[in-house]
Amino acid sequence: MKIFSKAQIYAGDTLTSERQKISSIELMERAGVQIFNWMHLRMQGAQVPIHIFCGIGNNGGDGLVIARHLIIHGYNVKTYIVDYNNKRSADFLAHYERLKGVTKAWPEPIHDPSDFPEIAPEDIIVDAIFGIGLNRPISKWVKDLFMHFRKSQAFTLAVDVPSGLFTDKAIENENDAVWAGFTLSFASPKLIFFLPETAKYTAQWEILDIGLDPEFLLTTETDAELIGKAEVLPNYIPRERFSHKGDFGHALIIGGSYGKIGAVTLTARATLSVGAGLVTTYIPKCGYTAMQASFPEAMVITDSHEEKITKINYNIKPTVIAFGIGAGTEGETLEALEHFLKENKTPLVIDADGLNMLSTKKSLLKYLPENTILTPHPKELERLIGAWKDDFEKLDKVKAFTKKYKVILIIKGAYSITVFNDKLFVNSTGNPGLATAGSGDVLTGIITGLLAQGYHPSVAAIFGTYLHGKSADLGALNLGFQSLIASHVIEYLGDAFLDLFLEPEPPAVEKSPEHEEKQKEA
The missing domain is CATH 3.40.1190.20 (Ribokinase)
Known part of the structure; x- marks a missing residue:
């Protein structure tokens, strides 16, 4: 399995938008829906409080998509905007408006530790604060928020990568990143999942197919590859x-x-x-x-x-x-x-x-x-x-x-x-x-x-x-x-x-919620 770099993932996003004639907003929708599907199939409507923490870039936009679909399906969702600066990506703003259309409870802004919500150990945290694009130091109060997650002992699900991690360098302090129980990574595992200093930040990970251009995935040469039976x-x-x-x-x-x-x-x-x-x-x-x-x-x-x-x-x-x-x-x-x-x-x-x-x-x-x-x-x-x-x-x-x-x-x-x-x-x-x-x-x-x-x-x-x-x-x-x-x-x-020659046991078929609805109608 290829391990794509940050630059290659960005290039794949752009190429996919061009070849499939979809906007980056819709590609973000696709990514967020995949995570929603993953959660929905496992939670089956359970009313556990879900705290979704969104940054103000594209990773945060993914979080807004997840929140919107969870709300539409009746889940107990609280959404927060981690307001670490005044800049917002265009795709984030587009999905912010879409979220406003399905809920009266708008996302709550977080500016400092006084805004941190209470999180019980039995709750679920969705970390959509920073993605693979993080390239600068983060504010102390945001690091305090990461510690707030850990102290809550709640299950933490990270979107793409645990927030605070860089894809090309280590962090100085282990409290500077989210410690995720599970990470759902788009298109490819990240090299940081396998290095001693960074692997510890996610207990488990899984790859989600967000429909990147097949030719790009097939022909792009990578500097790293994950070796399994197929390889x-x-x-x-x-x-x-x-x-x-x-x-x-x-x-x-x-x-x-x-x-x-x-x-x-x-x-x-x-x-x-x-x-x-x-x-x-x-x-x-x-x-x-x-x-x-x-x-x-x-x-x-x-x-x-x-x-x-x-x-x-x-x-x-x-x-x-x-x-x-x-x-x-x-x-x-x-x-x-x-x-x-x-x-x-x-x-x-x-x-x-x-x-x-x-x-x-x-x-x-x-x-x-x-x-x-x-x-x-x-x-x-x-x-x-x-x-x-x-x-x-x-x-x-x-x-x-x-x-x-x-x-x-x-x-x-x-x-x-x-x-x-x-x-x-x-x-x-x-x-x-x-x-x-x-x-x-x-x-x-x-x-x-x-x-x-x-x-x-x-x-x-x-x-x-x-x-x-x-x-x-x-x-x-x-x-x-x-x-x-x-x-x-x-x-x-x-x-x-x-x-090497044994056929793997067929996995349980995980059908999308849309598929299940069509089956019921049939």
Whole structure:
């Protein structure tokens, strides 16, 4: 699913008005009606007090449309105008006049905290104050209004984005924005729904189709994309009946140190479980017996040193190499990495201590083969690119880093983001159960296994991240978040593959109120 920018959404609105020969006023009507329909289908006439807070721009205009239709359908509605300046958009004024035509109770203006209404915990708040167009600091009293919403403990529904959030920069204080229980976003999810510093402002979100021009939606290239089943399934490579293990690559996993052989075992198991034909591990001598006993499917080469990697010598021809898992950062291991990188031309995945060693000696980054995949957790990422002031600067720094070194980087998190060729691929799968030891080792193995089978590095990173999260989602259904461990993620990989081809259960058909009325008449 494409994630459109603010500028693209505005362009889509304008193009839709031109091609469909409708005014911006009618497009606003369409948007507001969609939110009304969403509410009406769920509330079914319930007389819960609904407080609709409208700004004086186009987001506020959407709120006025919602208020008008709720009033027409007999809901208990109170509408307020958050009067933060003297300018009003033309479309806002048009819908203000339309609202006046259906109610004697005109919207109440709010100029300062003395105008704040009482809101009970069982009430509903509709936040239509600011939309994606917010581009300047807001008044303190408006921030106080946001706090008034939170203190009321009422359910808050945000229109398009929670008010106070910018689409291209972070806010300084968490009290400077609305905390929404649900956000109904027009046409596309917003990138801020997936970033650690801004995702917390909406507990849930849903996309509403407001009828933007189909050609615009189809042909417009975006800088970000949300990855789900529909996006990864076309990349799946099926197996031929007469294929054999040699067709699916030979992965070499280099890593491990005394006390950390388990990390390599997890990576090797995940590599084979995702479909690689052969897996060889290159580990210190101390891990030989443990690896052979715990994972008999893997072949083992050992370093001459008992407890760490000191030289990387092997007589096989791997299709792909994963390096760094549990390797430690000893000086001899760093030297081994340096000699290896200067000679290696095989596709690479680097994780864990491999990343930490690259951070220690960044001159080695220039030796990485093009499209090497890096999988840092937040601290490893900071060591690689330096500190950032907010998530937007982090994304800019990662883009610059990947462009400079021609690599692919996965920013691991609740919504892991693969960065490739200046584009962001936001993963939709995964859950808090992945916050457990070894889950990153499993991700490295999944990606390595896909690379071994011939997937393009960008596809291996995106598809692998999806499968990793989906396996955890399926595992959590049976085990819960707390009991999920890294080995379970490997065990559910088969189910994650099978899920790609399962037809989703048909959703309950949500008919518009107009459709229901016609059915009754029929």
